Amino acid sequence: MTQKRIFILNGHPAAESLTGSLADSYANAARKAGHQVRMTNLHDLQFDPDYGFGGYVNQKPLEPELEQVLQDLEWAEHVVVATPMWWGGLPAKLKGLFDRALLPGRAFDTRNTTKLGLPAPLLTDKTGHVLVLSDTPGFLFRLFYRNALIVQIQKQILEFVGIKPVKVTQFNGTSHPKAGAVEKWLAKAAKIGAQAV
Numbered sequence: 001m002t003q004k005r006i007f008i009l010n011g012h013p014a015a016e017s018l019t020g021s022l023a024d025s026y027a028n029a030a031r032k033a034g035h036q037v038r039m040t041n042l043h044d045l046q047f048d049p050d051y052g053f054g055g056y057v058n059q060k061p062l063e064p065e066l067e068q069v070l071q072d073l074e075w076a077e078h079v080v081v082a083t084p085m086w087w088g089g090l091p092a093k094l095k096g097l098f099d100r101a102l103l104p105g106r107a108f109d110t111r112n113t114t115k116l117g118l119p120a121p122l123l124t125d126k127t128g129h130v131l132v133l134s135d136t137p138g139f140l141f142r143l144f145y146r147n148a149l150i151v152q153i154q155k156q157i158l159e160f161v162g163i164k165p166v167k168v169t170q171f172n173g174t175s176h177p178k179a180g181a182v183e184k185w186l187a188k189a190a191k192i193g194a195q196a197v
Helices: 018-032 064-075 092-101 137-142 148-158 181-197
Strands: 005-010 037-043 079-085 109-113 118-123 126-134 163-172
Touching: 005 064, 005 137, 018 079, 018 181, 037 064, 064 092, 064 148, 079 148, 092 118, 118 181, 126 148, 163 181
Parallel strands: 005 037, 005 079, 079 126, 126 163
Antiparallel strands: 109 118
16 A cells, blocks of 8 residues: 555544544554654644635735645645534634635636636645534435535535545534444544545
């Protein structure tokens, strides 16, 4: 198996969470398998998540933590994001990280376009995996919400900047898990991590 450079972003804003435990399980298994791993916990980062009055011409300067996230994304060959679903979307601080850090010149190029007319992605030659935790059963997630969160993070964020393909693994019923479920989820995250997929 080819060894990879993996960047993992634990996208839960709390210091302790099931999301963080799954990210840790992935990271530990990936390291054991010989992959190079860098991991960032959203709760450790201090930055203003509001893009505010910034624009593509007059950009708000990046805090050191956001600059490090960008450097880790550029370094990585495989990017993993673990996130809960809150109110059908990403936690505000995680969305703020993407709003602030994924900017023209580093993540995409508005001066050059793809065949579809979209800005050219700059974080290319990378694959991705998203671990999504929610209470919503999978069939309702698809039927009622049309996988909106997955479309957002997979297509409109990660693949937009060039990280693709992006696989998604869902963990449902996470607020009140059934007996033994957490152990199974941790083992599943470890299996995925060992394979670096």
